[in-house]
Amino acid sequence: MNQKLTEEKQRLILETATEEFGEKGLFRSSIRSIAKKSGVSVGVIYKYYADKEALFFACLDHSMESLSEVLSAAADEASSLEDMMRGLIHACIVYAREHEAYFRMYHSITSAESGADAGEIARRIESETAAVYTGVVKKAASKGLVDKNYDPAMIAFFFDNLLMMLHFSLSCDYYKNRMSIYLGDGVDEGLLEKQLLSFIMHGIAKRS
Amino acid sequence: MNQKLTEEKQRLILETATEEFGEKGLFRSSIRSIAKKSGVSVGVIYKYYADKEALFFACLDHSMESLSEVLSAAADEASSLEDMMRGLIHACIVYAREHEAYFRMYHSITSAESGADAGEIARRIESETAAVYTGVVKKAASKGLVDKNYDPAMIAFFFDNLLMMLHFSLSCDYYKNRMSIYLGDGVDEGLLEKQLLSFIMHGIAKRS
Amino acid sequence: MNQKLTEEKQRLILETATEEFGEKGLFRSSIRSIAKKSGVSVGVIYKYYADKEALFFACLDHSMESLSEVLSAAADEASSLEDMMRGLIHACIVYAREHEAYFRMYHSITSAESGADAGEIARRIESETAAVYTGVVKKAASKGLVDKNYDPAMIAFFFDNLLMMLHFSLSCDYYKNRMSIYLGDGVDEGLLEKQLLSFIMHGIAKRS
Amino acid sequence: MNQKLTEEKQRLILETATEEFGEKGLFRSSIRSIAKKSGVSVGVIYKYYADKEALFFACLDHSMESLSEVLSAAADEASSLEDMMRGLIHACIVYAREHEAYFRMYHSITSAESGADAGEIARRIESETAAVYTGVVKKAASKGLVDKNYDPAMIAFFFDNLLMMLHFSLSCDYYKNRMSIYLGDGVDEGLLEKQLLSFIMHGIAKRS
DNA sequence: TATGAATGAGCTTTCATTCAT
DNA sequence: AATGAATGAAAGCTCATTCAT
Numbered sequence: 001m002n003q004k005l006t007e008e009k010q011r012l013i014l015e016t017a018t019e020e021f022g023e024k025g026l027f028r029s030s031i032r033s034i035a036k037k038s039g040v041s042v043g044v045i046y047k048y049y050a051d052k053e054a055l056f057f058a059c060l061d062h063s064m065e066s067l068s069e070v071l072s073a074a075a076d077e078a079s080s081l082e083d084m085m086r087g088l089i090h091a092c093i094v095y096a097r098e099h100e101a102y103f104r105m106y107h108s109i110t111s112a113e114s115g116a117d118a119g120e121i122a123r124r125i126e127s128e129t130a131a132v133y134t135g136v137v138k139k140a141a142s143k144g145l146v147d148k149n150y151d152p153a154m155i156a157f158f159f160d161n162l163l164m165m166l167h168f169s170l171s172c173d174y175y176k177n178r179m180s181i182y183l184g185d186g187v188d189e190g191l192l193e194k195q196l197l198s199f200i201m202h203g204i205a206k207r208s
Numbered sequence: 209m210n211q212k213l214t215e216e217k218q219r220l221i222l223e224t225a226t227e228e229f230g231e232k233g234l235f236r237s238s239i240r241s242i243a244k245k246s247g248v249s250v251g252v253i254y255k256y257y258a259d260k261e262a263l264f265f266a267c268l269d270h271s272m273e274s275l276s277e278v279l280s281a282a283a284d285e286a287s288s289l290e291d292m293m294r295g296l297i298h299a300c301i302v303y304a305r306e307h308e309a310y311f312r313m314y315h316s317i318t319s320a321e322s323g324a325d326a327g328e329i330a331r332r333i334e335s336e337t338a339a340v341y342t343g344v345v346k347k348a349a350s351k352g353l354v355d356k357n358y359d360p361a362m363i364a365f366f367f368d369n370l371l372m373m374l375h376f377s378l379s380c381d382y383y384k385n386r387m388s389i390y391l392g393d394g395v396d397e398g399l400l401e402k403q404l405l406s407f408i409m410h411g412i413a414k415r416s
Numbered sequence: 417m418n419q420k421l422t423e424e425k426q427r428l429i430l431e432t433a434t435e436e437f438g439e440k441g442l443f444r445s446s447i448r449s450i451a452k453k454s455g456v457s458v459g460v461i462y463k464y465y466a467d468k469e470a471l472f473f474a475c476l477d478h479s480m481e482s483l484s485e486v487l488s489a490a491a492d493e494a495s496s497l498e499d500m501m502r503g504l505i506h507a508c509i510v511y512a513r514e515h516e517a518y519f520r521m522y523h524s525i526t527s528a529e530s531g532a533d534a535g536e537i538a539r540r541i542e543s544e545t546a547a548v549y550t551g552v553v554k555k556a557a558s559k560g561l562v563d564k565n566y567d568p569a570m571i572a573f574f575f576d577n578l579l580m581m582l583h584f585s586l587s588c589d590y591y592k593n594r595m596s597i598y599l600g601d602g603v604d605e606g607l608l609e610k611q612l613l614s615f616i617m618h619g620i621a622k623r624s
Numbered sequence: 625m626n627q628k629l630t631e632e633k634q635r636l637i638l639e640t641a642t643e644e645f646g647e648k649g650l651f652r653s654s655i656r657s658i659a660k661k662s663g664v665s666v667g668v669i670y671k672y673y674a675d676k677e678a679l680f681f682a683c684l685d686h687s688m689e690s691l692s693e694v695l696s697a698a699a700d701e702a703s704s705l706e707d708m709m710r711g712l713i714h715a716c717i718v719y720a721r722e723h724e725a726y727f728r729m730y731h732s733i734t735s736a737e738s739g740a741d742a743g744e745i746a747r748r749i750e751s752e753t754a755a756v757y758t759g760v761v762k763k764a765a766s767k768g769l770v771d772k773n774y775d776p777a778m779i780a781f782f783f784d785n786l787l788m789m790l791h792f793s794l795s796c797d798y799y800k801n802r803m804s805i806y807l808g809d810g811v812d813e814g815l816l817e818k819q820l821l822s823f824i825m826h827g828i829a830k831r832s
Numbered sequence: 833t834a835t836g837a838a839t840g841a842g843c844t845t846t847c848a849t850t851c852a853t
Numbered sequence: 854a855a856t857g858a859a860t861g862a863a864a865g866c867t868c869a870t871t872c873a874t
Contacts, residue, residue: 595781600776
């Protein structure tokens with residue numbers, strides 16, 4: 001029971017911190033404020049996390065894990081390249097409504113502010129995804145669904161780039177505003193989804 | 209020691225600051241350190257810039273202006289949508305070699321850390337580009353070069369998204385590493401350029 | 417080292433700060449120095465006081481409260497104008513031995529250096545005293561003890577002026593030295609008290 | 625001609641600085657601001673005055689000299705104690721209208737903010753006045769005009785105290801406000817003068 | 833074990849003073 | 854001789870981290 005409370009509290013801390021980090025970034029966020037918002041003492045945070053950065057990375061891991069699950073589910077269900085892409089784009093749009101902060105953490109870590117080893121982090125976060133995407137593209141290529149002039153890895157890279165920008169455009173203030181400049185306020189997400197998928201599929205497709 | 213600050217020196221401060229901001233972000237950067245690296249006193253920075261943030265935004269403006277010129281030149285020379293895109297992609301690749309820091313500033317401002325008004329900044333930076341890209345796509349669409357199911361603004365948005373990711377992938381540590389995961393070290397930039405252009409053009413093109 | 421701050425310590429901070437402010441004024445005093453002299457960290461001062469000025473005004477309030485009590489006691493015990501004046505003069509002389517610093521704070525606030533709203537401060541500090549003194553003079557006047565050509569408020573004002581200068585002459589370096597110039601070192605305080613009272617009472621008294 | 629200009633400029637610097645010091649005190653005043661207001665460069669101030677404090681004391685000397693002249697004139701013209709006092713009170717009231725700043729400098733130096741040797745300053749400023757006042761009171765005492773129970777030096781001291789408070793009440797913000805609390809806004813200076821003189825003369829006078 | 837007050841390094845910023853021009 | 858830009862020490866203040874309770 002006591003243990004249970006602790007686990008819940010841990011999750012609460014993580015969620016609160018993710019929110020704050022996503023909103024203000026690593027430096028403008030403060031441990032005190034996170035503690036207060038979480039209803040715990042500062043000390044207890046230091047019980048679980050060695051320092052502010054450790055908490056930041058724990059939030060990142062937490063976010064990425066959750067994100068990964070959702071994206072994996074979307075990818076796993078898919079029987080074709082197009083299905084996978086549609087699934088990922090859709091999942092991204094749906095997920096963004098609930099968990100802006102997770103996407104924001106993702107953006108946060110791509111910036112230099114934390115001073116962490118970018119290579120290490122990138123490897124931890126991107127390797128799996130990269131392998132999956134590249135694999136699926138390769139498989140599709142072997143079926144002749146991808147123009148043979150393309151390097152499958154590059155196609156996977158372009159696809160992931162577009163997906164990444166979709167993430168940011170749905171969650172981070174700057175990117176949200178930027179999307180509005182292009183598409184106006186109150187973007188039609190259904191249309192966005194459809195046109196993005198179409199753009200990608202045609203970009204990839206074997207030339208007739 | 210008490211030398212009057214030459215124009216050279218003023219530029220140096222800006223470059224050094226841009227470098228540091230690009231590397232560490234707004235908060236981990238310190239005026240002291242920028243002053244030391246620039247070989248000037250702390251005070252002189254405050255002579256030219258009201259505070260740390262003002263210096264940050266001056267660096268951003270400086271970067272964006274320089275970047276804008278290069279991209280404008282590439283866009284202006286172009287006689288067709290494909291030419292423009294090729295020009296922009298190429299300019300981006302060439303420019304990244306000289307001015308990583310400028311692209312990094314760009315990424316820096318898209319993060320939440322500065323606390324600045326994201327809407328205001330986005331408008332200042334993205335509006336012009338968005339209008340140009342959308343305009344060119346519309347023109348191409350009117351010539352029947354773009355599939356008529358597309359919203360030209362959306363196509364322009366996708367294109368800019370890919371370009372943005374190219375910027376980051378060529379300059380920011382995290383994105384560099386991420387690109388390596390997909391494409392290996394020592395990316396063949398010529399190939400990247402060619403395939404990216406091809407991907408976009410086929411993505412857009414009118415369905416036969 | 418990480419001892420919780422006792423009430424004792426809080427008082428010590430206030431006393432030390434009062435001492436330093438009284439000695440050096442607001443600007444030459446430094447939080448660092450006050451912290452060191454109090455044997456506390458800088459941070460703890462900011463825990464209790466929002467900023468340097470807040471500490472300054474807390475010291476002022478503390479001093480004025482203490483001073484007020486003493487003077488009120490002296491005034492309350494009195495059954496006549498003369499008793500009150502004698503009591504106040506005496507209290508002032510006795511109190512100055514223990515609490516020079518409080519009088520110095522008083523003088524400090526009358527100078528322009530703090531930049532605070534002089535009107536507001538004066539009202540906070542002087543209103544009550546002014547009312548009491550004026551009241552007592554009026555009452556004495558109604559008994560025919562004050563020459564009827566006088567405005568009671570003015571008499572109260574003159575009296576308070578003399579009392580104020582007595583405060584300063586007993587506590588502030590400049591005024592101490594000035595008093596020595598007039599009266600030599602080692603002023604006979606008994607005589608001073610007697611002659612000041614006599615001077616005032618005869619100044620006020622009804623002309624025969 | 626050039627010399628003349630310099631003298632004028634010197635006076636201008638002194639006046640401007642006196643104004644600023646009187647208004648803000650030593651520390652909140654800035655050499656840069658004084659230079660700008662005087663229309664001279666910072667360097668030229670350091671040509672004439674070793675440092676900020678030297679300028680401050682030059683202003684003080686300038687003020688005190690001017691004040692001294694006025695008061696001496698008032699005292700010299702007088703043929704009796706009462707005449708002298710009336711003259712001094714009147715001069716003070718008249719002078720305050722033109723030269724608030726001089727009186728403010730006077731108050732400024734009595735505070736601890738400069739860190740200068742209070743004894744040295746007090747001696748320089750007060751000795752002469754003290755001697756004159758004490759002398760005049762003694763002379764009056766020898767004519768039997770002063771009650772013989774008084775120490776003439778003490779009477780001179782009380783008188784100077786009242787005069788000093790009059791200075792401050794006519795020029796320094798805090799004291800101005802304080803006087804308003806006692807006497808209301810728009811003090812009748814003629815009445816003030818008359819009642820103060822009466823208060824003093826009766827305070828001193830031989831008991832019948 | 834959890835607390836949160838205390839710590840103090842380190843930041844941004846100011847401005848008296850210097851000195852090359 | 855006059856200028857005013859450059860200097861840099863020193864201040865106020867914050868907040869991640871510690872640790873007595």
